[in-house]
Amino acid sequence: MKCGYNTSDPIEADLPVEAPMEAIRLRPRMFLGGTGSRGLHQLLFELVNDALGPLSGDPAGVVRVALDADGFVEISDDCSPPLNVEAVFSRMSGLHAADSRSVACALSEELTARARRSGAVPQCTFRRGQLHAETQFGGPPDDCGLTVRFRPDPAIFGAARFDPDIIRNRLQQCAFLNSGVRIAFADESSGTEDVFEYPDGIADYVKWLNTNRTPVHAEVIAFDGEAGGVRYEVGLQWCADADALPVSFANGYCTRLGGTHTTGVRAAVKDVVRTLLCEIAPGEKVERDDALGGLTAVVSVCLADPLFTGETRDQIVNLEVERIIRAEVGLALGDFFEMNCEVADAIVRRVLATRNAREALHAARKQK
Template sequence: MSTDPQQPSSSPDLPTYRLERAEGEVGYSAKDLEHLSDLQHVRERPSMYIADTTLRGLHHLVYEVVDNSIDEAMAGYASEISVVINNDGSVVVEDNGRGIPVENHPDLGFSTLQGVMTVLKFGGKFKKGAYQTSGGLHGVGVTVVNFLSEWCEVEVRREGYVFQQEYERGVPVAEVRRIGRSDRVGTKTTFKPDPLIFPNTNFQYSILHRRLQELAFLNQGVKIAFRDERSDEGEVFHYERGILEFVDFLNRASEPAHPDIIHITGDFEGVGLDVAIQYSGEFTENVHSYVNNICTTEGGTHISGFRAALTRTINAYGKKSGIYKDLVPGGDDCREGLTAVISLRVPEPQFEGQTKTKLGNGEVEGIVNSAVGDFLAKYLEENPKTARVIVQKGLLAAEARESARKARQLVRERKSALGGGGLPGKLRDCTSREVDLCELYLVEGDSAGGSAEGGRIRQYQAILPLRGKIINAYKARDDKVLANEEVRSMISAIGAGI
């Protein structure tokens, strides 16, 4: 057998393969690999750092700068934040926090301020001490804002002086310089989004108004002033009762089922919990959840824990008090008409997805479940009047759900419209059975039905007169909707079931 390494042995079971480069194929070497700086990478791939380059991503720039100011407030160092949209389309965000340090950083060899503005993953959010909890884009927020701006200017008031540095498309124009004295402290960031990155750089007042008000609700006592110089609009948000006022705001168009708002707050195993609960006469669930001020629209483990505790505690009280007997409400029943704000402070949150809309920390579910369950059980025992309102509301929802189920079953058991024998009496049916070509016209009253009858194409067009204004299906429970004769006529005429 040959031992020549250039002639590998072969066997009937192990065929020998030889790779040959196709004619004209380009080689792959170190020259084909390119290294991008932080600035280049952010500008070429902005969607990796913000949601996108549409209006959503544009407004995210403001959120990132404001998040830094909110982090100062959460740490107890800031109480006022100002946001202004200038006439030229630039935005100013200012706070009265400690101010970004300006001295040279030992690891960088230049100003810490310049490092914060130009170096990714450089800041006080990666180690314990500066911030216990924080929002923003994993500590890269303000750097990304600078990189995606046509120009940016930062002023820092600190240690009796005012320091300033300017940037053009992320590149410092000059060194950090001292430009004056000040007896105040804080950071002022002014930036103008780059039209080379964002097709539309026109900030929307309503979008920023909604988010800034939300942040003021979530950060009790922090004053946020917002002004749009373009339209001379503005408002100051300041809520001393925090999320309790948030619930009042959410229920402003509804009638509360009980006057008091249930408030659960405290630190549980290192997780800060702030929950406000109130039921209203509505039939829908209205729950807003946040982790470190980030809106978790997709929920997560904190919502799972909250829902489990709510259902378990309400049902336990209902059974103990004798209100629940044969029929026990499910989770959806217990949450009918519920308005709640759930705000958590988690030291090391794990969000699923880059957009941070779902919390993934497994330990948080148990913490929230235990804390909410313990508090709510005690509250219901100590407030029997409110407890009875909540428990009976859940029972009523369960009874309505059961009635709706029976009504659906009754409708399904009827013969379909195409099977004959199940058509409403007032239906002027069409003769065709080709579903894609047929049309059903709903008209108000018999007189309108007669007029439509004379002008229709009998082969394809059917007419169904309805008696007056039908029930509002959006505001009524399913059982009431399905019991309505006009609704049943429509279901029967369409023949699709429910």
């Protein structure tokens, strides 16, 4: 699901009117949550999100990321570039607030932005947030897009360095979340290049997560839609494995601590499975949490005003999201089971197996 990130949306932090770039440099944790490895990678991933945003609805879109041996990283897209490159990277959006591009500009030792548009390529180079040089040169008439090349400032991030594996994993996630968009990653140090492209998006993600697990039904249960201003995409597949595997995203950010969207999915699954048990195995008694045993679940939501718990966006807390997702997933999952009785039977058997394992464990503990 493509969320269409609004790159003009400010990161929620008011800055002094004077010397805004210096204000960002004085308070980097306010925007990235830290200045270690995680904050360093967050800086890059914000720019990747910016590149993906305009590709919403464009299945032929391409984003390229290249990590150089000298610590520079380059992000290039094929979207329509901004008309004023200097303004995009040095502006303060909203009421003295910084967007992701101006944060990257301020916290980079050097950042160069090139807008490729119909043969004309204006280029701006910034050093630690200050404009250093402006040039313009010619380019291919059919080349269009924005290229950003930057090296984080060691005065801010110390000895932290980009980890190709962290970048690779995140770019693969982005490809799963943006079905049909091609994302390429080149690592100059190792000479490797990876290309990620998944036409079935979230369903492909669930299959990938279950590579070393044992699904009890072959088809991934996947659906998407929009309700109450919330766009959502959900993929579910039960496995014979004991542990559940939940993965969630909000506006493209990995919410590793979950949130109201994951709570909504869990509640919907419990509701529907309880109804299913009453129909298929009316004499069986289970606990509501038994429905989650072995479940691989991916949920991605997009909304205009997400409420995150921190700068790194690890959790979403919008109360309306839980209500909307619970209702929408409940309807879609119920309809799926009505049309796929064999899958419904397999899931009921899986839930009963979870119950049996739980009761056996409880009995064993009582005997000790």
